[in-house]
Amino acid sequence: MTEPADTLHIALRLARDDFRLDIELHLPGQGVTAVFGPSGSGKSTLLRAIAGLEPAAAGTVRIGTDTWQDADGSQPAHRRAIGMVFQHTALLPHLSVEGNLRYGWKRAAAADALLQRWIERLALAPLLHRRPDSLSGGERQRVALARALVTAPRLLLLDEPLSALDGERRAEILPYLEAVRREAGIPILYVTHAVDEVARLADHLVLLDAGRVMASGPALAVLNRGDLPLALREDAGVVLEATVESRDAHGLLSLRTPAGTLHAHGPAHAAGTPLRLRVQARDVSLALSRHDDSSLLNLLPATLTDLEPLAGGQVQARLDACGTPLLARISHRSVERLQLRPGMPVWAQIKAVALLV
Amino acid sequence: MEAALPAWLLATWVTLKLAGLTTLILLLLGMPLAWWLAHTRSRWRLPIGAVVALPMVLPPTVLGFYLLISLAPDGPIGQLTQSLGLGTLAFTFHGLLLASVLYSLPFVVHPLQAGFTAIPRATLEAAATLRAAPIDRFFSVVLPLARPSLITASLLGFAHTVGEFGVVLMVGGNIEGQTRVLSVLLYDQVEAMDYADAHVLAAGLLLFSFALLLLMQWLGRRTAVGHD
Numbered sequence A: 001m002t003e004p005a006d007t008l009h010i011a012l013r014l015a016r017d018d019f020r021l022d023i024e025l026h027l028p029g030q031g032v033t034a035v036f037g038p039s040g041s042g043k044s045t046l047l048r049a050i051a052g053l054e055p056a057a058a059g060t061v062r063i064g065t066d067t068w069q070d071a072d073g074s075q076p077a078h079r080r081a082i083g084m085v086f087q088h089t090a091l092l093p094h095l096s097v098e099g100n101l102r103y104g105w106k107r108a109a110a111a112d113a114l115l116q117r118w119i120e121r122l123a124l125a126p127l128l129h130r131r132p133d134s135l136s137g138g139e140r141q142r143v144a145l146a147r148a149l150v151t152a153p154r155l156l157l158l159d160e161p162l163s164a165l166d167g168e169r170r171a172e173i174l175p176y177l178e179a180v181r182r183e184a185g186i187p188i189l190y191v192t193h194a195v196d197e198v199a200r201l202a203d204h205l206v207l208l209d210a211g212r213v214m215a216s217g218p219a220l221a222v223l224n225r226g227d228l229p230l231a232l233r234e235d236a237g238v239v240l241e242a243t244v245e246s247r248d249a250h251g252l253l254s255l256r257t258p259a260g261t262l263h264a265h266g267p268a269h270a271a272g273t274p275l276r277l278r279v280q281a282r283d284v285s286l287a288l289s290r291h292d293d294s295s296l297l298n299l300l301p302a303t304l305t306d307l308e309p310l311a312g313g314q315v316q317a318r319l320d321a322c323g324t325p326l327l328a329r330i331s332h333r334s335v336e337r338l339q340l341r342p343g344m345p346v347w348a349q350i351k352a353v354a355l356l357v
Numbered sequence B: 001m002e003a004a005l006p007a008w009l010l011a012t013w014v015t016l017k018l019a020g021l022t023t024l025i026l027l028l029l030g031m032p033l034a035w036w037l038a039h040t041r042s043r044w045r046l047p048i049g050a051v052v053a054l055p056m057v058l059p060p061t062v063l064g065f066y067l068l069i070s071l072a073p074d075g076p077i078g079q080l081t082q083s084l085g086l087g088t089l090a091f092t093f094h095g096l097l098l099a100s101v102l103y104s105l106p107f108v109v110h111p112l113q114a115g116f117t118a119i120p121r122a123t124l125e126a127a128a129t130l131r132a133a134p135i136d137r138f139f140s141v142v143l144p145l146a147r148p149s150l151i152t153a154s155l156l157g158f159a160h161t162v163g164e165f166g167v168v169l170m171v172g173g174n175i176e177g178q179t180r181v182l183s184v185l186l187y188d189q190v191e192a193m194d195y196a197d198a199h200v201l202a203a204g205l206l207l208f209s210f211a212l213l214l215l216m217q218w219l220g221r222r223t224a225v226g227h228d
Helices: A043-051 A097-107 A112-121 A137-149 A167-183 A195-201 A219-223 A332-338 B007-039 B045-057 B060-071 B076-083 B093-117 B121-129 B134-145 B147-162 B166-172 B182-191 B195-226
Strands: A008-016 A019-027 A032-036 A058-063 A066-070 A082-085 A155-159 A188-192 A204-209 A212-218 A237-247 A252-257 A260-265 A274-280 A284-287 A298-309 A314-321 A324-331 A345-350
Touching (some): A019 A043, A019 A204, A032 A195, A043 A188, A082 A137, A112 A167, A204 A219, A284 A332, A324 A332, B007 B182, B060 B166, B134 B147, B166 B182
Parallel strands (some): A032 A188
Antiparallel strands (some): A237 A252, A237 A274
């Protein structure tokens, strides 16, 4: 896990009748890179092309010193050291869970310890003799994850691994994904269209639209940028890094963030635990003075930096709280009544804070 | 030696040999052909699919007639076999085998094609990302998943060859120990008014066909239940 990082270089072009993919990316050789974008933006196609499953894709795919594809030729999928998890798991239906795990493990001639390690980490021991069609959706994804990891891949590709699961199953598998992120020691490309998954898992973020890269950078920086379509979505918001300070008898956590201290209910975390928080624009309102008589716990001083009109009489306000951006969604009427102008000091009143980890 | 054996035993031997070899050849030819039909985007897919299906609707005598013309000493296949030093194939067991392979082709290719089409592309792609090369994927994923279709194709190909009559009579004739199969023997017995033997043979063929189809239904049901 401490070896020097292998940078990922991807330059791919693919033209279909109604769709063009034209991508150039240099990605960090560690951590989770989320590939995010609306459906039809080319996320899955990009992942499939990296895996070698899109023969029509031309360009370069290189990880560290390993070249899988360049102008001189392209390795077929079975010669690329990738692990891939598909949206619909695609477990081999005629093999048991163990048979599925051993299928790629045997062909990759990987170490026995690797097999045992992921069986243990993803809690698969009780499932080894089950058939794929007798597993729940969450169990299937765990098997698919382990099946990919035991081939000792240099790159893990996850194609919307949670999208076929309901909320409960999602919550069940997220801790496993976090274990994989912590322990796999290889770069992970994670395709998703769910902001909360990006905010929770991603270190790096690539934003795709219509087959092109709109932004690529550290996840929080890209998520909190105001100039991307992400900021205008109904669920726009910002993600903050926080550290747990304390937890009172009622389960209320004090969280230190670069923007100031926030409070939220949450499970018991030791002081010093790093967390990510998400504050949605629609949960933030503005006041010109501090209201200590309000029931709201979360008040942060900030400077208004920008006002952007939205459809439906709404305005999105951008704030700067000690160097951290915040978004607030308020009505056009409030802007007029409070005579809000960029540069004004305001109080951000935060109704809800979502803990992401 | 052979002359000493009863006619029905000789005809049974010829029939089983013919049906067995036909099925074997058809599985070997049919698998690549069915795979191609299941996955190609070529514009030849439809015409070739239609040619494969032709024997299902063509009167067997039409197929037999054209084969006979081709196999004749001055026909294209006849000239080829003569130049290879094989003589002509008309009225020989090998000629009969060739005719059977063509005649039973759709009964083997269609179940295989259906079986191959039913295997999701994602399953094969997953196997590829697990380091399995194409031939490896065929043996480790395609064949196990298409096993019910393989069994159906074998049984149908075998049963359909046992049941053929028109093509046999046109191409193979009626040579005891070589080309006389059970269906032709039955015809002979009826012509000779030997109804006692004809009854035994007809009932035997009826029972055989019923048993084979019953086996197919049972296997089909078992796989369907197994996949629930």
